[in-house]
Amino acid sequence: MSMMTAANTTILSATGVSGGVVSAPTTGGGTTTTSSTSTNAIDYDYEDSNKDMCPICKTDRYLSPDVKFLVNPECYHKICESCVDRIFSLGPAQCPYKRCDKILRKNKFKTQIFDDVGVEKEVDIRKRVFGVFNKDLNDFDGDLKKFNEYLEHVEEIVYKLDHGIDVEETERQLKDYEELNKQLILSNIERNKKEFENFEEREKFQKEMRLKKRMLERQIEEEDKSNKEWAKREIINRLAAASTSGSLSSASSASTSIVDNTQDVIESVKSTVKLKKSSARRKLDELNRFLQDNPYFSSSNPNSTQNTLLYQQQHGGSVIPFTPFNGDRDIEPRRFTIEEELYDDPFLKDLQNKKEFIASGFRTDYVYERVLTEAFMGLGCVISEEL
Amino acid sequence: MSTANNTPIAKVEYTKEKKVGEGTYAVVYLGTKQSTGRQIAVKEIKTSEFKDGLDMSAIREVKYLQEMQHDNVIELIDIFMAYDNLNLVLEFLPTDLEVIIKDKSILFTPADIKSWMLMTLRGVHHCHRNFILHRDLKPNNLLVSPDGIIKVADFGLARAIPAPHENLTSNVVTRWYRAPELLFGARHYTSAIDIWSVGVIFAELMLRIPYLPGQNDVDQMEVTFRALGTPTDKDWPEVSSFNSYNKLQIYPPPSTFELRKRFIAASENALKFMSGMLTMNPVKRWSAIECLESEYFQEMPPPTNPSEIPLPK
Numbered sequence: 001m002s003m004m005t006a007a008n009t010t011i012l013s014a015t016g017v018s019g020g021v022v023s024a025p026t027t028g029g030g031t032t033t034t035s036s037t038s039t040n041a042i043d044y045d046y047e048d049s050n051k052d053m054c055p056i057c058k059t060d061r062y063l064s065p066d067v068k069f070l071v072n073p074e075c076y077h078k079i080c081e082s083c084v085d086r087i088f089s090l091g092p093a094q095c096p097y098k099r100c101d102k103i104l105r106k107n108k109f110k111t112q113i114f115d116d117v118g119v120e121k122e123v124d125i126r127k128r129v130f131g132v133f134n135k136d137l138n139d140f141d142g143d144l145k146k147f148n149e150y151l152e153h154v155e156e157i158v159y160k161l162d163h164g165i166d167v168e169e170t171e172r173q174l175k176d177y178e179e180l181n182k183q184l185i186l187s188n189i190e191r192n193k194k195e196f197e198n199f200e201e202r203e204k205f206q207k208e209m210r211l212k213k214r215m216l217e218r219q220i221e222e223e224d225k226s227n228k229e230w231a232k233r234e235i236i237n238r239l240a241a242a243s244t245s246g247s248l249s250s251a252s253s254a255s256t257s258i259v260d261n262t263q264d265v266i267e268s269v270k271s272t273v274k275l276k277k278s279s280a281r282r283k284l285d286e287l288n289r290f291l292q293d294n295p296y297f298s299s300s301n302p303n304s305t306q307n308t309l310l311y312q313q314q315h316g317g318s319v320i321p322f323t324p325f326n327g328d329r330d331i332e333p334r335r336f337t338i339e340e341e342l343y344d345d346p347f348l349k350d351l352q353n354k355k356e357f358i359a360s361g362f363r364t365d366y367v368y369e370r371v372l373t374e375a376f377m378g379l380g381c382v383i384s385e386e387l
Numbered sequence: 388m389s390t391a392n393n394t395p396i397a398k399v400e401y402t403k404e405k406k407v408g409e410g411t412y413a414v415v416y417l418g419t420k421q422s423t424g425r426q427i428a429v430k431e432i433k434t435s436e437f438k439d440g441l442d443m444s445a446i447r448e449v450k451y452l453q454e455m456q457h458d459n460v461i462e463l464i465d466i467f468m469a470y471d472n473l474n475l476v477l478e479f480l481p482t483d484l485e486v487i488i489k490d491k492s493i494l495f496t497p498a499d500i501k502s503w504m505l506m507t508l509r510g511v512h513h514c515h516r517n518f519i520l521h522r523d524l525k526p527n528n529l530l531v532s533p534d535g536i537i538k539v540a541d542f543g544l545a546r547a548i549p550a551p552h553e554n555l556t557s558n559v560v561t562r563w564y565r566a567p568e569l570l571f572g573a574r575h576y577t578s579a580i581d582i583w584s585v586g587v588i589f590a591e592l593m594l595r596i597p598y599l600p601g602q603n604d605v606d607q608m609e610v611t612f613r614a615l616g617t618p619t620d621k622d623w624p625e626v627s628s629f630n631s632y633n634k635l636q637i638y639p640p641p642s643t644f645e646l647r648k649r650f651i652a653a654s655e656n657a658l659k660f661m662s663g664m665l666t667m668n669p670v671k672r673w674s675a676i677e678c679l680e681s682e683y684f685q686e687m688p689p690p691t692n693p694s695e696i697p698l699p700k
Contacts, residue, residue: 214644221642322689324679326458326509330516351551359625360573361669367551370518 054080056087056096070109073124074102076117084109125161129154132178134188213287219280231273238265336372338365401465401476403429412442412543417479420464427464430475444543445473451519451542452477459510461530461540480530480538482699484588488526488595490699497652499697500592501683502690503529503537507585510539512675515578518548522559524584526591535693548578560584562607563597567618568669570608571629579669582678586664593650593657608635615665616640623668656682 053060059067059080068081077097079087087093088106095102114120133154140147160170178185242261348364351357403416407428416429432445452463452475465476484503487493507529514521523544530540544559557572559565559580566583568576590598599614601607608631612618617637618626626632641649646658653661660683663673673681684690 214647218642218644221644322684324505324684325512328457328509328513348551355625355628356573357575359571359623359628360568360575361577361579361672362551362575363577363670366548366577370548373518 054078054083056080056083069112071112071117071120072102072104072109073121074104074108075100076121078112079109122158122162125158129158129161129174131189132174132181132185133157134185134192136188139184139188209287209291213284213291216280216284216287220284223280227273231269234269234272235266238269336368338368401427401429401467401474403431412444418476420476426479428477428479430477432473432475441473445475447545448542449473449475451514451545451547455513455517455519457510457513459506459537459539460513461538477540478532478538480532480540482531483540484526484529484531484537484592486699487531488591493697493699495592495697496688496691497593497654497657498688498691500589501688502535502693502696503592504585504589505679505684505690506537506693507539507588508675508678510537511581511585512679514539514545515581515675519545520548520578521545521581521584523561524581524588525561525564526588527561529588531698533698535696535698537693551575562601562604563587563599565607566669567608567611567667570604570611571626571631573629577669578674579672582664582672582675585678586661589661589664590650593653612636612638614641615667618667622671626668654683654686656686659683 052062054067054069056079059082061067069078070081070084071078072095075095075097077095077100079096083096084106087096088104088109092103092105094100095104112120114123133150135147135150137144137147140150157170157174160166239262242265345364348367351362352364400421401418402421403418405417406414407417408415412433414431414433416431418427418429419425420427432442449463449466452461456462461480462478463475464478467474467476487495507524511521511524519542521539521542521544523541524539528539528541530538532538546555549555554574555576557569557574557576560569564584564587566576566580569580587598599607599610601610612635616639617635619637620627643658646662647653650658650661660678660681663681664678666672
């Protein structure tokens with residue numbers, strides 16, 4: 001299933017760029033010659049040939065790692081690049097595979113994208129069929145039923161071509177349709193092209209913005225780091241300068257003034273650092289604000305009404321509003337406040353100052369919360385009403 | 388009567404039909420509640436092997452499960468004695484998150500993860516507001532009901548939050564999900580240890596491999612601090628007073644950039660949510676309430692409806 005969707009998206013984008021109708025390669029008896037005794041036919045069994053070896057010239061990936069394999073949409077037989085050059089340079093020739101009587105042209109050879117030839121073939125067929133049947137919902141004035149019928153019809157054609165059922169008949173259908181709707185097809189191709197360009201542009205824009213954001217963030221991180229180091233050095237420098245000048249003043253006031261000085265110096269350095277808060281940070285804020293208003297980014301914006309509407313449409317109208325606690329939550333999470341000055345608990349105060357308690361994350365509010373809850377649990381008692 | 392395992396004294400209300408698992412101290416059977424036809428699981432505690440009475444974890448399990456009723460906590464339906472064995476009748480839950488994470492044929496989306504986190508945190512929040520520490524949260528203990536609801540299970544290590552002067556053992560929680568204060572051997576930890584485990588589970592759901600897989604207790608510290616930075620006294624007061632602190636290698640905390648690279652698919656809010664739960668200092672670590680109030684749950688995509696989340700088989 002996932003394979004199919006992947007294939008589909010490639011086609012969609014591919015039809016977007018192709019620019020012209022992909023011409024249908026002729027199949028059937030018309031072009032095939034009947035001579036199967038050509039000298040080109042090589043005697044081997046291609047079924048069990050090595051995956052990384054050209055069955056014609058026996059070049060393999062082990063000895064020549066640059067070898068490239070090509071296939072021709074006529075028969076999807078794998079042939080290496082140099083063999084293609086050699087055999088088909090002088091014009092159309094028969095497929096060198098034994099028992100394959102297709103006539104191949106060099107310009108139709110292409111690199112195989114999918115490992116599985118079956119998938120490759122289906123993708124090619126889809127590319128061709130969708131190049132012709134390229135209507136979308138708008139062409140049906142939004143009539144979903146008709147559009148689905150049309151899609152069903154297209155799928156049937158693809159299936160038939162892929163599985164070799166009524167190939168000639170289906171090919172004729174395809175051709176007839178193409179003849180009849182030439183104008184529409186061409187205009188749709190134009191439209192798809194535009195859409196694809198739009199999409200690409202949007203992608204590019206988003207990517208650029210993300211990159212910019214990341215750069216700014218990294219810049220901020222680095223600036224913070226260097227600022228910190230600068231502050232450290234500056235404090236030491238200034239204190240050093242101060243103490244040398246301080247030593248000249250009278251000894252009695254020296255000690256107090258040094259303490260004052262130290263505080264002052266640290267404060268002033270810190271405030272300069274704060275002022276220094278970089279232009280990068282400002283730029284990032286601006287960028288964030290800009291992105292929030294940008295329609296391209298609306299999908300990542302949680303408050304976008306458009307999204308909620310879309311979601312509602314998809315899920316049949318009514319949506320139960322989301323509640324993180326599933327409606328099961330204390331309305332007042334804290335029913336008490338602690339008056340630190342009035343309430344002196346030597347027992348807890350002691351613990352609060354013990355190193356191992358601090359380090360373990362011990363919190364007195366947890367203790368109070370617990371004892372008070374347990375004391376009044378189930379009593380339906382509200383203290384403020386009792387007092 | 389069709390089953391031989393039942394007690395001859397009480398009415399045959401619960402049947403054991405199939406053995407589904409065996410742990411160190413219990414055997415689990417699949418069964419049916421006769422009066423309603425409801426599928427149940429029977430956990431038979433092996434009393435005979437403990438000469439000095441029941442195993443501690445069985446007592447813990449009964450003690451806390453009896454008290455709690457919540458959508459996201461496993462339901463203890465009944466308890467009965469049969470042939471000198473204690474039997475716990477529990478709600479039948481066919482799978483757990485560990486199975487789902489490991490089953491590579493299941494594809495789940497960020498919305499599914501959000502839904503799982505939401506249900507897990509609701510369950511954990513319920514434990515914490517009842518002053519119970521779970522102390523063994525891991526994907527394996529988050530069971531999933533047939534309709535996709537997460538149930539916090541296995542209260543074998545759970546205990547009530549102790550009185551302030553009581554000591555706790557730090558040898559709890561499966562190693563990979565152990566909070567840093569436990570790694571340091573803290574004896575007065577809080578409910579924050581459970582939140583850490585949830586954070587690690589969240590990371591594991593996104594990566595689909597264990598996030599902090601330490602080989603042993605020493606290595607666990609190494610792995611944890613290499614990934615999330617070594618705590619210092621500055622952001623975690625008195626952390627250096629732990630005995631095992633002095634031998635540590637100091638790693639810098641990861642930048643947002645590094646985290647983003649590790650969790651490519653995560654949104655900004657998801658990363659914020661994760662770092663909140665994986666904060667080194669237990670005092671600053673988010674509480675269950677803070678987690679549930681996170682922006683992460685409010686942003687798109689909305690959490691998947693549990694019944695629509697893929698399940699194995």
